[in-house]
Amino acid sequence: MGDIKKLQGGYYELTKLDSTKGNFKQAYEHYKLYTLYRDSLQKQEVEKRQLQAKMQYEFDKKQAIAKAEQAKKDAEQKRIKNIQYFTIAGLAFLLLAILLFAHIQWRNNKQKKKANALLQQQNKKVEETLTELKSTQSQLIQAEKMASLGELTAGIAHEIQNPLNFVNNFSEVNTELIAELTNELSTGNKEEAISIAKDIKENEEKINHHGKRADAIVKGMLQHSRANRGQKELTDINALADEYLRLSYHGIRAKDKNFNVALQTDFDESIGKINIVPQDIGRVLLNLYNNAFYAVNEKKNNYQPLKGGKEYLPGVTVSTKSVKSPSGGLGVELTVKDNGNGIPQKVLDKIFQPFFTTKPTGEGTGLGLSLSYDIVKAHGGGIKVETKEGEGTEFIINLPINN
Template sequence: IRYPWINIELGETKSRQKINKYIYFKPWNWIIVAGTYEEEIYSSLHETERFIIIVVLMGLVLVLVLTLTLSTVLTRPIKELIEVTTRMAGGDLSERVLVRNADEIGVLGVSFNRMIVQVQHYTSNLEKIVSSRTKELEESREKYRDISRFLNSILDSATEYSIMALDFYGRIIEFNKGAEKITAIKDPSGKTTGFVEIVRDLTRRRTLEKELTETKEFLENILDSSVDGIVTTDLKGKITYLNRAMEEMIKYRREEILGQHISQVYVRGIQEARDIMALLRADERAENYEMETRTKDGEVLVILNSLFLVRGEDDRVIGTAGIFKDITEQKRLEAKLKSAQARLVEASKMRALGELVAGVAHELNNPLMASQTILHVLLKNFSEDNPERERLELIKKCNNRIERIVEHLRGFSRQTEPEFSELDINYPIENALMITGQQLLDHNILLKKRLAQNLPKIMGDSNQLEQVFLNLISNARDAMDEGTRPKELTIYSYSTEDEGVPLVVVSVKDTGEGIPEKNLDKVLEPFFSTKPVGKGTGLGLSLCFGIIEAHGGRIEIKSQPGKGTEVTILLPIKQSGKE
């Protein structure tokens, strides 16, 4: 029974609402009454509510502080590694990564330092080999020049051959200019009886000619034996020589390319040739000049070039020469290394974040259980038609939602190997929205879900796919924060076919600022980011690409600056009878 009550004995002058509970005790024929003031009943509830709010606020502050601290600790060695990589790409191989700990980042730093030492060693050996071969070529060229000068002096001073044509009677009927030096022998009657000619020994001349030929072949063999491509051009840029390695590199036969302009094999064409010539005119030589060439079948190669001017005997520039080293495979391995580094960094971050989330979820679970218990007791003591029961039911719904989020975070934070199983693609989407839904509301973003029901199942790892959707939703949210247009995030899911292959499609579309066309081909690369420093690492979309690729799917990105971006994920449907 609820009624107003004034306790005169305590000096009260104003009534307070009091609630009594009556029960009949038959053995004694007694009626037992228990009562208390209404405000005393609700005071404990209000204290519980305040306690929950304080605990939640303290938990959020603790999460923020720990996240910022861990982010700083985790990213500092990565930033140092990136700086060393940048200096290394600029040609400075003396830098080393400072290894502070023996964790995964420390192991990566040690491996990276070992790689720098090996690259420095290989570069040093290559420079020594090139220097040695260049010196041999210069010595051979000087020797060739000496022999050439010597042979020219001999030919210039040598007597020309004498050629004479005689008839059957021995009379001269024709002779060349060299025969003018022949003296005729005549008898007293004036009849020619013979000829006198001075003959010189040409053995020395023949020997020198042979040596000259052998020297020329020796030099050509040296150039053809080089593992690097060697090309010479005249001042007009036309190719005058290329060795066998260069033929194999650009896949042109020597007779096809000789006499052609060198820009024919440059990706940038004539502009590359002009830039190289301007560089050589300024410094006469250039080392470690990186450029791209195109082979006969259209393949693009990354080349590390050493260029220099070729001068004649009078020190006049007669052409250019270049030593081409194919570093395409080296660049590919460097890209793989960067990708591996990115995955290692993200794995470390996810592990730390998982441990943090698991700890916070555990701490939130204890007061949540206490709150649920108190609510259960209070609801049990209220009748169905009690007006206060509706408020308690609302609190219970909020607690249930907190409980679901906590349980989901605990499951999401577990470090497990990918487990592929049949799943509905809408399941990881809904989980991602459960976590990010409040964030979208806080950012005034209107969420539109267009999720098709009863979609065919796919084979996938729910946690990994949820990570992909969390990343895409986060990117869309950040993109719309920068603009002034209406903020709308639309998520579609549906099934389709592509060239007869059944697919499940998920599309995440925002109304943000969009991506410039020049950056569309780079957004999936590791460490590429257009966000301000400290707000993004450039690893998110790269990891999403790796996860979707591991699921046998693909990512397509469409964007228009000023209108927004749409990221589409296509995943194969599980075929019956196939794993």
């Protein structure tokens, strides 16, 4: 390039020299060579600059790529560091959560063990209490049965005693009349003997009548205690209600001669026979009658009439009537009503609960109404109570005619 520059300068000087001498043709040739070398030099300079520029561009590009790659590497390293940081932080949090969960689980298990131990103790106590309760319940049920049996026996004894008294009395009278008859016949007093014979005959008829009455009572009780008890059968509910009313009343009268109650019955004769277990329904009636008599007797014993007021007259009313049952068929409604003190409203919802009683300690087991409720339910019926304190109580039993 230095040689070319020298040639360019030499031809430029020759051009000027030839021009001075007037050798213009030669000056023109020299000038063309000068421009040729000048252009060549300029081209080389341009190419050199272009090359430098390209090289600078390539260098800058490589620098930029290197910087970008470095920035990318830095960003990647930062991302990796961030990932590592968050991973470590996540693992630490997870570990903390696991430790916390394990602690809570351990504490819960500890509390659960304590609760289970306490529950086992309570279950043991409950089982012991339940066993004791069952034993007490069995004893109370047995006591209730024995009390019912005693009341029933007293009623039966009173019922049978009346005809037996007539039989014994007329038998004694007949013994005396026979002695008189023998006397009159021995003395020949025929008319007196015939009169005495008529009296003996009448007495024998009365003995036979009351003997049959006692026999009917015994047969009726044997029927109630026959081997197939617990079986439903067609039963005259009116006769059953009346029979147990008399048994209950005379049973109490056998214990207390001063006990008197006005009994009233109103039986619907159109009912006919219904399908029930007579012994069970009889027990229900006996419970209701006994409670009614107890209520009116308590009121009578504690009654203090106002000055100029009426005396209290104890009364129990038993009635039956044909009604529609809840299922839509025909049913029987049997009511036992008394004019005693009534049941307090605060205990009204408890009277059908087992072992609940309003009677003083020793006078009631609290099982009568509970068992009565179960018996009536077992027959597909229902039992409810209506009461007003100071005025009386009415128990209403509904039974389907055919169940």
